[in-house]
Amino acid sequence: MAAVQLKEAQDRFVAVWGQMGSAWGISRTMAEVHALLYITGEPLCTDDIMERLQISRGNASMSMRALLDWGIVERVHRRGDRKEYFKAEADVWAMFRAIVRERMKREVDPLRAQLYEIRDQTGERAGREQSADLGAHNKRLDDLLRFFQALEGVSNSFVSPAGRGLQAAAKILGYIGGAPGIGGLGKESDDTKEAG
Amino acid sequence: MAAVQLKEAQDRFVAVWGQMGSAWGISRTMAEVHALLYITGEPLCTDDIMERLQISRGNASMSMRALLDWGIVERVHRRGDRKEYFKAEADVWAMFRAIVRERMKREVDPLRAQLYEIRDQTGERAGREQSADLGAHNKRLDDLLRFFQALEGVSNSFVSPAGRGLQAAAKILGYIGGAPGIGGLGKESDDTKEAG
DNA sequence: CGGAAGTTTCAGAAACGATTGAAACTCGCC
DNA sequence: GGCGAGTTTCAATCGTTTCTGAAACTTCCG
Known part of the structure; x- marks a missing residue:
């Protein structure tokens, strides 16, 4: 079934991108978070990321902040939802x-x-x-x-x-x-x- | 006296270069060894490096090998001397x-x-x-x-x-x-x- | 061949950076 | 002001990478 195949491909991408990150002096997790946002293409919230990547809230939060500082991820707000969502630069x-x-x-x-x-x-x-x-x-x-x-x-x-x-x-x-x-x-x- | 001044400048360069190395995913020591060879400009042997950088023989040897692999340092032999000397690419x-x-x-x-x-x-x-x-x-x-x-x-x-x-x-x-x-x-x- | 000089390897120790989790904080709303 | 949802911070812990030092190896020479 296609959804599973897609998820596997995404996971693989996340792993590869994370590995690359650490070879270039970027924390692996930060690169993984970015990879996830980039490859899914849609805005995700902290909890989505924690769950998908199996990392702690603190870590997810720190990584998100760093990505925002780098300017390659932006905040997204959804009306009627208090949570913040994040979305990777697509270009x-x-x-x-x-x-x-x-x-x-x-x-x-x-x-x-x-x-x-x-x-x-x-x-x-x-x-x-x-x-x-x-x-x-x-x-x-x-x-x-x-x-x-x-x-x-x-x-x-x-x-x-x-x-x-x-x-x-x-x-x-x-x-x-x-x-x-x-x-x-x-x-x-x-x-x-x-x-x- | 000028020799002291020179040595200080060299040490400072070594420190700065080593720091940069670690920001780019290169081991600090390896970058320092390279810095030392580059800034002194003359061929040095393992013992010179050990002493000047205060590192172990093993570490000096590993770092030298890595630099050779990268092709930015080369072996130099001196006639009548069994030791190997190393010299950084000057360009x-x-x-x-x-x-x-x-x-x-x-x-x-x-x-x-x-x-x-x-x-x-x-x-x-x-x-x-x-x-x-x-x-x-x-x-x-x-x-x-x-x-x-x-x-x-x-x-x-x-x-x-x-x-x-x-x-x-x-x-x-x-x-x-x-x-x-x-x-x-x-x-x-x-x-x-x-x-x- | 034996030994001295030099080099490489590698298991364990130390240092460093990453990660967690819980507490502190912020914000909007009643 | 007080509450609940969400976010940030940070000391403690954990895991990785780097470094050491001693042993093994290689090479050269008499």
Whole structure:
């Protein structure tokens, strides 16, 4: 019977997505909650999630809050129902833009700031000579800083409001660099806002 | 005295880099070992690393092996010395290409494979009708698969031998999307191969 | 072949992050 | 204000991952 088959596929997706999450420094549960919301497509409440994922209320609540902070899940209210429901961003590209934006903000930007500080710590004191060692050290830091600057640039043009840029670039680069199509997946879908 | 200042800056870099590593799912020590090799620029042996990082021999050995597997550190032999020395890839872009290549291979490719399987599990049985729910489920999986296909494409063109492509693109996109230069860092350096 | 120098492995210990569950809190309503 | 439905917080616990240290192994040399 089809409902069972669907549920199994969903569970499998949840497991896979959760595993991926933990490989990328995201708590497994948080990724699982997101997976569940994404794959079911419909708004779920805390109790739905607790039951389906067999996790505690506290954990479900924390994970939901985190997902809201990341901007890839939103609150939904139903008239005549006091409970809050949650629904995942349905547009995959919007979702990854949000993730990139957040990780840059939380991890890469502070890292850059720290690297600057370290660089300053051994910076040239106006015109004073420095040892070859210090020079090489500074050059290595500068190389890294330049790389992160480039990364920041790429990320901005992906993330920004008009940020369809990289999406287009990805398509082009995708065809240059890789296989020209997923066999059997058929046409591009434009209706990414299906559940909006 | 300059040597102390340098050592402090190095230590700080090691700490920062290690912290970043753990945020991205890499063991802290492994990132620290890499940081140390990168920032000192010279080949170090296991004992050097043990002492400087205050870690056990076993841990140092494991971390070194992992870094070799990732292809961002290489063995160096010194004539008349039986010990093995290790040296980090000095070209930042080459380093990140290696990282992207490995993470795609280890994490994204298997993920894609699993998503395909899940998709097959609920695929259209030749011409048979399916419920709206199943259709929507399949569409969501397809969206994800298409995204990862695009990602694969971008990554390939970044990683491939002629993979300077994205590096150039990054530069262009960087200027479109972000601030046009790091104040005080001066000219682009072309001598990324400093340590051969 | 025996031994010294160096490297790798691995079982157990320690450290760390995730998870629970119950108490505290908030909010809307009577 | 007091109640009930729902949500959040947090100290304690649990589970995983990482790290250690000692033993096993490998390699080179006389």
